[in-house]
Amino acid sequence: MNIKAGIVGYGNLGQAVEYLIGKLDDFELFGIFSRRETLDTNATVYPVADAHKYKDDIDVLFLCVGSATDIPEQAAGFAEHFTTVDTYDNHSKVAEHYAAMDQAAKANDNVAIVSTGWDPGLFSMNRVLGLSLFPEPIQNTFWGKGLSQGHSDAVRQVAGVRRGVQYTIPAQDAIDQARAGNGQGLSKTTSHERIVYIVADAADHDRIREEITTMPDYFEPYDTTVHFVSNEEFERDHQGAPHGGYVITTGDLQGHNASVEFSLALESNPNFTAAAMVAFGRAAARLKDQGNSGAYTVLEVPLYLLSQQSLQEMMETGLV
Amino acid sequence: MNIKAGIVGYGNLGQAVEYLIGKLDDFELFGIFSRRETLDTNATVYPVADAHKYKDDIDVLFLCVGSATDIPEQAAGFAEHFTTVDTYDNHSKVAEHYAAMDQAAKANDNVAIVSTGWDPGLFSMNRVLGLSLFPEPIQNTFWGKGLSQGHSDAVRQVAGVRRGVQYTIPAQDAIDQARAGNGQGLSKTTSHERIVYIVADAADHDRIREEITTMPDYFEPYDTTVHFVSNEEFERDHQGAPHGGYVITTGDLQGHNASVEFSLALESNPNFTAAAMVAFGRAAARLKDQGNSGAYTVLEVPLYLLSQQSLQEMMETGLV
Ligand SMILES: NC(=O)c1ccc[n+]([C@@H]2O[C@H](COP(=O)([O-])OP(=O)(O)OC[C@H]3O[C@@H](n4cnc5c(N)ncnc54)[C@H](OP(=O)(O)O)[C@@H]3O)[C@@H](O)[C@H]2O)c1
Ligand SMILES: NC(=O)c1ccc[n+]([C@@H]2O[C@H](COP(=O)([O-])OP(=O)(O)OC[C@H]3O[C@@H](n4cnc5c(N)ncnc54)[C@H](OP(=O)(O)O)[C@@H]3O)[C@@H](O)[C@H]2O)c1
Numbered sequence: 265m266n267i268k269a270g271i272v273g274y275g276n277l278g279q280a281v282e283y284l285i286g287k288l289d290d291f292e293l294f295g296i297f298s299r300r301e302t303l304d305t306n307a308t309v310y311p312v313a314d315a316h317k318y319k320d321d322i323d324v325l326f327l328c329v330g331s332a333t334d335i336p337e338q339a340a341g342f343a344e345h346f347t348t349v350d351t352y353d354n355h356s357k358v359a360e361h362y363a364a365m366d367q368a369a370k371a372n373d374n375v376a377i378v379s380t381g382w383d384p385g386l387f388s389m390n391r392v393l394g395l396s397l398f399p400e401p402i403q404n405t406f407w408g409k410g411l412s413q414g415h416s417d418a419v420r421q422v423a424g425v426r427r428g429v430q431y432t433i434p435a436q437d438a439i440d441q442a443r444a445g446n447g448q449g450l451s452k453t454t455s456h457e458r459i460v461y462i463v464a465d466a467a468d469h470d471r472i473r474e475e476i477t478t479m480p481d482y483f484e485p486y487d488t489t490v491h492f493v494s495n496e497e498f499e500r501d502h503q504g505a506p507h508g509g510y511v512i513t514t515g516d517l518q519g520h521n522a523s524v525e526f527s528l529a530l531e532s533n534p535n536f537t538a539a540a541m542v543a544f545g546r547a548a549a550r551l552k553d554q555g556n557s558g559a560y561t562v563l564e565v566p567l568y569l570l571s572q573q574s575l576q577e578m579m580e581t582g583l584v
Numbered sequence: 585m586n587i588k589a590g591i592v593g594y595g596n597l598g599q600a601v602e603y604l605i606g607k608l609d610d611f612e613l614f615g616i617f618s619r620r621e622t623l624d625t626n627a628t629v630y631p632v633a634d635a636h637k638y639k640d641d642i643d644v645l646f647l648c649v650g651s652a653t654d655i656p657e658q659a660a661g662f663a664e665h666f667t668t669v670d671t672y673d674n675h676s677k678v679a680e681h682y683a684a685m686d687q688a689a690k691a692n693d694n695v696a697i698v699s700t701g702w703d704p705g706l707f708s709m710n711r712v713l714g715l716s717l718f719p720e721p722i723q724n725t726f727w728g729k730g731l732s733q734g735h736s737d738a739v740r741q742v743a744g745v746r747r748g749v750q751y752t753i754p755a756q757d758a759i760d761q762a763r764a765g766n767g768q769g770l771s772k773t774t775s776h777e778r779i780v781y782i783v784a785d786a787a788d789h790d791r792i793r794e795e796i797t798t799m800p801d802y803f804e805p806y807d808t809t810v811h812f813v814s815n816e817e818f819e820r821d822h823q824g825a826p827h828g829g830y831v832i833t834t835g836d837l838q839g840h841n842a843s844v845e846f847s848l849a850l851e852s853n854p855n856f857t858a859a860a861m862v863a864f865g866r867a868a869a870r871l872k873d874q875g876n877s878g879a880y881t882v883l884e885v886p887l888y889l890l891s892q893q894s895l896q897e898m899m900e901t902g903l904v
């Protein structure tokens with residue numbers, strides 16, 4: 265099966281999906297749909313308003329637009345015409361998004377896999393798996409080491425900050441506690457540190473440090489460290505978008521501790537989000553091909569559908 | 585849904601399943617089927633030959649018998665009468681087992697989930713997930729720290745060995761290499777060490793060490809360390825059945841490494857195998873309840889079916 269793919273939105277995620285589709289044998293790219301007229305790509309670019317005209321040319325449409333407003337406003341509209349995959353990351357509104365996508369997709373015989381990526385996405389899967397294994401599971405999710413967009417934006421609002429980034433880092437002793445079965449009392453604030461790198465005039469350093477570390481909610485409850493670096497060092501070391509984290513679940517089984525851990529160490533958050541998204545895109549095309557319709561969370565998609573290999577092949581080659 | 589469970593075979597795994605069923609609200613135990621007449625349990629015990637008489641009393645039958653001969657000889661017979669779950673661990677014959685179970689289960693409107701547990705089982709799921717994410721994945725499975733039954737049996741065959749156990753331990757530098765994206769060349773032998781604990785007369789120590797470390801296939805290709813301990817120390821420290829391991833997959837995404845890791849640290853191998861088996865037992869009962877039949881690998885079972893919670897609840901509580 266050769267899967268014809270479309271991409272909506274050409275930001276970090278859209279570009280990373282384009283790259284993967286070019287690399288994978290079972291996908292081919294039909295084109296990119298954007299609100300902008302010209303994009304820096306060799307692919308064919310279409311105005312997003314015309315997307316529906318190409319519904320018969322596309323097996324799966326990757327919705328690479330923003331979660332804050334684009335997905336709630338536009339996603340169900342796409343599900344009327346296309347089988348879709350998204351990475352919608354507003355955890356508190358997943359149920360709402362799922363319901364809207366289910367209605368639009370079912371009414372039009374399409375499949376919509378919602379909230380893929382890694383969190384939500386692979387982390388959601390591992391949270392559910394971990395919790396399902398024990399009568400009294402203890403579970404912690406830790407994030408990092410990772411660049412936090414929201415917190416980086418916040419430090420850049422402080423007067424005198426010329427450049428700034430913020431990394432979230434899980435505290436090693438919190439991870440160790442969770443692994444040992446003592447994760448019950450760990451709070452999000454005490455189990456994460458925040459490290460900030462700032463470019464600013466030396467005269468401003470003390471005030472900037474003070475303003476950042478006392479910023480309510482964002483930094484005040486956390487162990488926060490502010491480093492001042494030169495513009496050259498910032499340029500060299502802080503251009504990436506690393507991220508990752510851990511889902512750790514433990515449980516007691518007749519007096520024996522068991523620890524189950526899923527972790528990610530990602531040099532590029534958008535590239536990996538795209539990797540998960542594309543695997544679920546493969547599954548979406550197959551689900552549709554098998555005659556299914558409606559919305560699916562990642563929890564409803566059997567894993568063999570993510571793979572380029574057939575189930576029989578996986579059994580015969582010892583993967584199972 | 586209250587799931588009525590039966591257990592076939594009352595070894596380590598059967599006892600661990602019995603314990604879990606007693607702990608979980610959504611399961612109740614109908615009884616245990618054994619080849620032995622009396623078992624040390626408060627549950628009702630039935631001769632295994634009579635099992636089929638109770639087919640209408642049982643929603644899911646846990647096949648806790650041995651993989652070497654019991655499963656190939658008996659499992660399909662049970663699938664004619666019951667929805668089953670097993671932990672069949674002969675990787676090279678999973679396809680064969682699946683085909684036999686599929687035929688028996690389909691012909692009788694039952695569900696049979698095969699080769700659950702952790703390897704095969706959760707590790708199989710994570711191998712397939714990891715490989716599905718990257719155009720050119722590099723994947724390694726490491727086992728341990730864990731008690732190896734086969735290797736412990738082998739050391740106990742050496743003349744003069746009064747008691748003996750063998751632990752398999754993954755080499756830390758092999759794990760680090762895999763995480764960094766350099767796992768391609770790692771062989772199973774160079775990435776695992778074997779540690780042996782022996783109780784024997786002092787006069788025999790040198791010969792025993794020599795015989796063990798030079799044992800072809802079992803120990804000769806590995807970095808093997810033999811420790812001699814007192815009977816008391818053996819009694820205190822080497823009665824458990826710990827196990828675990830790592831599935832590590834990395835891939836390059838536009839020049840950025842991504843590392844995906846699933847790991848287990850288990851104080852008791854059979855207890856955790858049972859935990860995975862019971863979660864899949866829940867899924868088997870639901871699949872059957874939804875009107876499905878036939879064999880399923882763990883790769884075909886959507887994760888939400890493993891959980892006591894409903895999908896809607898999981899979406900609404902932020903698990904997704
Ligand atoms: N589930 C997960 O694990 C996970 C992880 C990471 C991110 N995400 C989600 O993925 C979403 C997309 O992330 P992203 O990094 O791709 O966001 P982004 O780079 O900000 O792109 C979002 C949209 O903004 C527009 N855009 C991008 N660059 C632009 C520019 N230079 N000028 C004008 N418009 C531009 C694009 O639409 P047009 O092409 O139409 O202009 C694009 O689709 C995020 O909202 C986040 O919620 C999920
Ligand atoms: N997939 C995985 O991750 C995984 C992990 C671990 C193990 N496993 C599999 O699980 C299978 C069962 O493991 P296990 O540790 O439960 O094996 P076990 O303790 O040797 O039990 C196997 C069978 O032997 C019989 N038996 C047990 N104790 C006995 C005794 N004292 N005297 C006579 N018969 C006895 C029982 O049948 P009766 O009650 O009928 O006598 C029992 O069902 C293994 O073969 C292995 O393949 C899979």
